[in-house]
Amino acid sequence: MNDDLQKRIQEALANPQNMGELADADAVGTVGNSDCGEMLRLWVKFKQQDGRKVIDRATFQSFGCETAIAVASLATELIRGKTAEEALALQTGELAGELGPLPPMKIHCAQLVEGALRSALNPAVESAGQPATQPTSPQTAAAPTLLESFSKPQAGGVKIQFLD
Numbered sequence: 001m002n003d004d005l006q007k008r009i010q011e012a013l014a015n016p017q018n019m020g021e022l023a024d025a026d027a028v029g030t031v032g033n034s035d036c037g038e039m040l041r042l043w044v045k046f047k048q049q050d051g052r053k054v055i056d057r058a059t060f061q062s063f064g065c066e067t068a069i070a071v072a073s074l075a076t077e078l079i080r081g082k083t084a085e086e087a088l089a090l091q092t093g094e095l096a097g098e099l100g101p102l103p104p105m106k107i108h109c110a111q112l113v114e115g116a117l118r119s120a121l122n123p124a125v126e127s128a129g130q131p132a133t134q135p136t137s138p139q140t141a142a143a144p145t146l147l148e149s150f151s152k153p154q155a156g157g158v159k160i161q162f163l164d
């Protein structure tokens with residue numbers, strides 16, 4: 001990774017925007033990358049503006065990679081004021097915003113953010129006629145944080161037994 005890009009990532013990380021859970025979110029999306037173990041969850045809240053349902057606020061939680069955190073920080077700012085359809089139309093490179101083009105080995109970091117965004121917004125697109133205050137998913141309000149997902153065993157999940 002070149003020094004310029006590293007510097008821009010460090011600048012974004014020095015003042016990350018929109019980190020943390022959004023308690024009253026209308027939609028939530030989670031993705032994981034099995035290659036590097038990175039996970040990212042994104043919350044979205046809508047509002048009505050000039051007769052359009054637009055993104056009022058988006059926040060994220062992430063484990064791991066600095067590039068994914070920097071992209072998520074920039075992307076959550078970028079999608080404010082956009083409809084779900086407009087946000088979904090953004091390309092991976094556009095979500096990276098001021099970071100500029102990412103090297104091939106870091107493109108999947110931005111794709112992780114894109115994946116979380118798609119996971120959160122696709123139900124919103126399907127229910128675009130609904131009022132902004134109506135949650136798009138009944139699970140949204142009860143969505144666990146990423147930390148809770150890792151620290152609490154899932155009911156009915158797979159039991160792992162270690163061999164001697």
Ligand code: FES
Nearest residue numbers: 036038065068109
């Ligand atoms: Fe895998 Fe960044 S290194 S998401």
